[in-house]
Amino acid sequence: MLSTPPLSLYVHLPWCVRKCPYCDFNSHQARGALPFAAYVDALLADLEHDLPLAWGRTVQTVFFGGGTPSLFPPEAIDAFLQRASSLLRFAPGAEITLETNPGTAEHGRFEGYRAAGVNRLSFGIQSFDDGCLQRLGRIHDSAQARDAVKLAQDAGFDNFNLDLMYALPEQTLAMAERDIECAIALQPTHVSHYQLTLEPNTLFAARPPAGIPDDDASWDMQERCQALLADAGYAQYEVSAYARPGRRCAHNLNYWHFGDYLGIGAGAHGKLTLGADQSILRRWKSRHPADYLAKAGSPAAIGGDEPIAPQRRPFDYMLNALRLVDGFALPEFEARTGLPREAIASELAQATARGWIRIDGDHVAPTELGQRFTNDVISLFLAD
Numbered sequence: 001m002l003s004t005p006p007l008s009l010y011v012h013l014p015w016c017v018r019k020c021p022y023c024d025f026n027s028h029q030a031r032g033a034l035p036f037a038a039y040v041d042a043l044l045a046d047l048e049h050d051l052p053l054a055w056g057r058t059v060q061t062v063f064f065g066g067g068t069p070s071l072f073p074p075e076a077i078d079a080f081l082q083r084a085s086s087l088l089r090f091a092p093g094a095e096i097t098l099e100t101n102p103g104t105a106e107h108g109r110f111e112g113y114r115a116a117g118v119n120r121l122s123f124g125i126q127s128f129d130d131g132c133l134q135r136l137g138r139i140h141d142s143a144q145a146r147d148a149v150k151l152a153q154d155a156g157f158d159n160f161n162l163d164l165m166y167a168l169p170e171q172t173l174a175m176a177e178r179d180i181e182c183a184i185a186l187q188p189t190h191v192s193h194y195q196l197t198l199e200p201n202t203l204f205a206a207r208p209p210a211g212i213p214d215d216d217a218s219w220d221m222q223e224r225c226q227a228l229l230a231d232a233g234y235a236q237y238e239v240s241a242y243a244r245p246g247r248r249c250a251h252n253l254n255y256w257h258f259g260d261y262l263g264i265g266a267g268a269h270g271k272l273t274l275g276a277d278q279s280i281l282r283r284w285k286s287r288h289p290a291d292y293l294a295k296a297g298s299p300a301a302i303g304g305d306e307p308i309a310p311q312r313r314p315f316d317y318m319l320n321a322l323r324l325v326d327g328f329a330l331p332e333f334e335a336r337t338g339l340p341r342e343a344i345a346s347e348l349a350q351a352t353a354r355g356w357i358r359i360d361g362d363h364v365a366p367t368e369l370g371q372r373f374t375n376d377v378i379s380l381f382l383a384d
């Protein structure tokens with residue numbers, strides 16, 4: 001029997017100062033003045049249109065992602081949050097995160113975001129090495145990254161994440177370690193540490209940069225950085241996520257536990273459990289900002305609606321839950337997918353036999369080997 005999981009709200013803001021050559025997110029280089037007010041109106045129309053999918057439910061977390069949300073002035077974020085919280089109930093103390101590019105930090109911005117209700121920031125730092133930042137085509141250097149974090153701290157933000165990438169062109173193990181040490185020195189509550197991947201349809205995929213560390217070197221970086229973070233009090237709880245006690249990202253945890261989310265904005269994806277007909281719906285929106293602006297709030301802005309068929313649910317659930325170091329509980333699998341645990345018994349047995357997972361009563365968690373080969377473990381659950 002499907003039960004209704006917690007609900008989050010994802011808001012996509014699709015513009016950046018410049019497109020980074022490794023990035024395959026739905027982000028577009030800003031040309032000229034951006035239509036902030038019109039985009040906020042479009043987001044609200046989009047949200048109103050989706051409301052019947054979430055009637056009577058409470059939003060536990062909000063995440064402004066991008067793109068570069070920090071290109072938007074605080075007034076635009078404030079206008080959105082005020083109106084959105086009158087359309088939908090927000091849980092008291094809901095985690096509200098905004099992604100920030102250090103190249104867009106301006107005096108006064110962070111105070112404005114805080115006053116608007118944002119209580120968590122996520123900085124796209126990537127590296128503290130100026131050579132690495134240049135090779136990644138970033139618009140900021142390491143000094144600007146540090147200054148941006150300090151501005152946010154001065155504005156009262158004590159809960160923030162730093163995004164770093166590793167296995168960068170020409171990066172050595174010592175350089176990767178140094179990035180972690182620089183991050184820790186800024187006292188974030190959370191660090192995301194992503195291995196650089198060459199995504200299809202990016203400049204890096206078309207013309208891979210020289211000096212990308214091989215798999216063994218990348219693994220050494222991940223292990224060493226994980227140890228440095230652990231020593232400084234940041235426990236790994238997901239493939240790429242590390243947090244101080246009590247500071248895990250509630251929004252991302254809801255994704256990883258196969259919770260529900262409304263996806264608002266150009267190209268945003270949502271996932272909603274519809275209890276009345278025992279179905280799970282995925283919905284996504286038109287990708288291109290101009291198209292989205294023209295159509296938001298009407299059915300034409302829906303890029304697609306797709307039910308998650310029962311035979312697909314084990315894979316979709318595992319794709320998320322097996323990323324978590326602590327794994328998941330079988331009763332949660334049953335509640336979130338509407339399937340009995342017997343539906344995955346043979347796959348769980350195979351994964352156990354290969355040493356990829358450990359089952360303890362009702363609890364399933366990846367082993368260290370399983371954490372290293374997450375994709376192989378997850379692919380066991382693909383329906384034929």
Ligand SMILES: C[S@@+](CC[C@H](N)C(=O)[O-])C[C@H]1O[C@@H](n2cnc3c(N)ncnc32)[C@H](O)[C@@H]1O
Pocket residue numbers: 022023024025065066067068099100101102123124125126163164165194195196197198199
């Ligand atoms: C949507 S971006 C948002 C951050 C913000 N736009 C910025 O870049 O400053 C989220 C994070 O994903 C990571 N990321 C983006 N492309 C990646 C790639 N090809 N491989 C690994 N991590 C990537 C980066 O660390 C980035 O900060």
Ligand code: SF4
Pocket residue numbers: 015016018019020023024025027066067068101124
């Ligand atoms: S700033 Fe962030 S979202 Fe924008 S292109 Fe670069 S990595 Fe992608």
